[in-house]
Amino acid sequence: MLNSLRSLLMPDQIRLIRSYLILLAVSGLSEAGTTLLLIPVTQSLMTHAYGRLESWMIVLTIAVVMTCLLRYWQTMRGLGLSVTVLRTVQSRLGQHMVRLPLGWFTREVSGQVSRCATYGAMGLASALSHLLPALLSDIAVPLLTSGAMMLLDWRLGIVALGGAIGVLAANSRISKSIIRGEAPSHEATVTLNNRVIEFARCQATLRAFCHESAAYKPLTQALEAKNKAGQSLLATTFPKVLISGLSVQLVFALLVGVGLYLTLSGGLGVPRLMAFLVLATRFSGGLAMLGARMGVLGMIRREIERIAAIMNEPTLPEASHRKNLTAPGAISFRSVDFGFHYGDAILHDVTFDVPQGSVTGLIGPSGAGKSTLLKLMMRFYDPAKGQILINGVDLRELPADQLMDQIALVSQDVFLFAGSIEENIRIGNPDASEETWRHAARLARVDALVAQRRHGWATQVGEGGCQLSGGERQRVALARALLKDAPILLLDEASSALDALNVAAFQDVVRQLRGKTTIVMITHQLETVMHADYLLTIEAGRIVERGTPADCLTSRGYFDRFCHERRQALGWRLTG
Structure with a gap:
């Protein structure tokens, strides 16, 4: 996605995004680390070690406060950066379009430009401020939690890590499939936008030559095509998202089953089991939303690529220096x-x-x-x-x-x-x-x-x-x-x-x-x-x-x- 953004943003803004991504990673790791502190807290509580519990609760409180402050800083930076990026993308898109040869505008580009300037640009801004923070958190927490489970019991850690990697791989494939299925819906939306603009501009002609009760066929056909494309996208997406959610629940059930088996067989104490169940709940919660968010991120990446495609349209070569004109009007x-x-x-x-x-x-x-x-x-x-x-x-x-x-x-x-x-x-x-x-x-x-x-x-x-x-x-x-x-x-x-x-x-x-x-x-x-x-x-x-x-x-x-x-x-x- 950063490669496409290079053609849309200024170099200093790309650097800001890179530093923001680092901040997101630190924030996600901080959140995951705070979650891991639940292990000693739970074990201290279950073993009645209240002295250690008090110390760990102080550490947990400090960690929660620091994580909240870090998340607040990251959120405010994300909102400011998203507004800057939104303005820049829309401004540069407009500046580029006025330098394109007029022949480019002879094609049906109104709907495409309208979608890119609104939905695409807003999607990019939303991804920076909301989607990416949640996505990085959803990835960091399960992976670090899997490592923590390895400390509780290597068998639990292997099951958790294998489950996390399997769900991530499945979600990646599902995301690519959703993106491929989104292309017809995008084309139908662009066509519909063009027909709506046409319908609004040509009312005089339509009223003169169309019966009052008759619908405007191209617009009706575009609406039907958009509905069919939307239904097709939903029909292909919903089962995959459902499978993604079921796979997360399956991994969670497997973790709980393995944990109970190890406890009943004497291989895992009850305090560690309780700590493990707390981690397993947080582990599955992060994975549950991962599939949907990766799909949305993939669609936003496609919108960014469409904006970049417009920005890569060749403009007429232009001289950089003004000339001394000796024959005005000739x-x-x-x-x-x-x-x-x-x-x-x-x-x-x-x-x-x-x-x-x-x-x-x-x-x-x-x-x-x-x-x-x-x-x-x-x-x-x-x-x-x-x-x-x-x-x-x-x-x-x-x-x-x-x-x-x-x-x-x-x-x-x-x-x-x-x-x-x-x-x-x-x-x-x-x-x-x-x-x-x-x-x-x-x-x-x-x-x-x-x-x-x-x-x-x-x-x-x-x-x-x-x-x-x-x-x-x-x-x-x-x-x-x-x-x-x-x-x-x-x-x-x-x-x-x-x-x-x-x-x-x-x-x-x-x-x-x-x-x-x-x-x-x-x-x-x-x-x-x-x-x-x-x-x-x-x-x-x-x-x-x-x-x-x-x-x-x-x-x-x-x-x-x-x-x-x-x-x-x-x-x-x-x-x-």
Whole structure:
């Protein structure tokens, strides 16, 4: 388990865990040693040696007090260490995830991450503060007790030691079996988490296309699979835990039987028998819980390994030193090839330049690779071949924070954080003055939206911006991007949800930023396209047209067809 923890914790925290484990071992040995003091106490009592009994009771009392103080110290250290480890694991997990390539998030990882960040991290914290102390005590007490029984009678000691080793070996096998059986239950839980998240996010679609009385099949199937996996785990685990408990009772019965036989045959005195029975009771008590605790520890170890697997996911290589950028806003692609999967290329030999302060439109059919180009500019992925230069520097040579300082994004799928409209705008630049952020809001026409709300700028947008319409979310997102005042502004269908009046305002923003900010926009609106300085037409992952809108019209290619279709659409009339 420590090997997996090395990838999750800091070196000084690993050292703290090692010292804590030593403290646990000392505490367990102290508890076991205190138990052994019951031998002379019991013998003194049975032989009426009250003088020795008084001395041994004083020693026992001191030992109990010291053990309690040691256990209190160990418990407090364990609680403090578990809180530190919990915070560290969750913090490092979050820090690592923001450095993973976006492609990693295209898989169904929400349920896995949610389980690791909650159940897995909490399990690790609980293991340090509660499970490991009890487990070490359960191991130390039976082993030391077996050694003490050897002093009473070597035959009893051999039976006890053999029984302890046999139960430990059986519990180890049972623990491994439980861990193997837990894997299907884990997978079913992760799938169920994903389906629950999906069910909560897609209520509008579900209500529009599903009958009110009909259940959401994927969620129902995930629930049934989880129930079956849980029942299967219980069916396979319960008999093994029961066998573990019965084996402990069998060893205890064997010890008592051997002790009584030796006493009746004259080989063991009654005082020693009584001392032996006290030890046998404590011996079996420690073994009884060992099997269950080893199984739980094994499952927690698997959760730690799952967290470590996420932490071992390769991140995009990142430069360590900031660069001197000489051409703010300039973008260049040099023979770029890219595909999400090996051998499945989306972009082919893409080469173009976006001049500083220009407005460049990206057009092309769906699936041509337009959004992929923007994601490559933000280094959500690295190209398979070629170079992407921002401000004259290869993206791979820029630290992530310096690259993000250069770019602002407004996407088609706008995400707003739960909070007020003002708070969502100020994310673009938390240190901006009130005059500055209000100016950005006016440019994006958010002030008109706020004027219609009773709570004004304090209006809550809801989770993901659910309290606002699509067009309202886009206006807030545009204001957020404008407030960032980055040299490059990427617009991915940023006006798709806007009405005609707000589209006109959006075009006005583009005109005001021309010459100051480099704008790269994906749009299917003819009026917006015609305001671009340059156009890049993409088909099947290749640049097929480039130049001014007028130049692209003369090529009689995709852009000419695009304009022709849009003009025809403008002439549509509803008749009745």
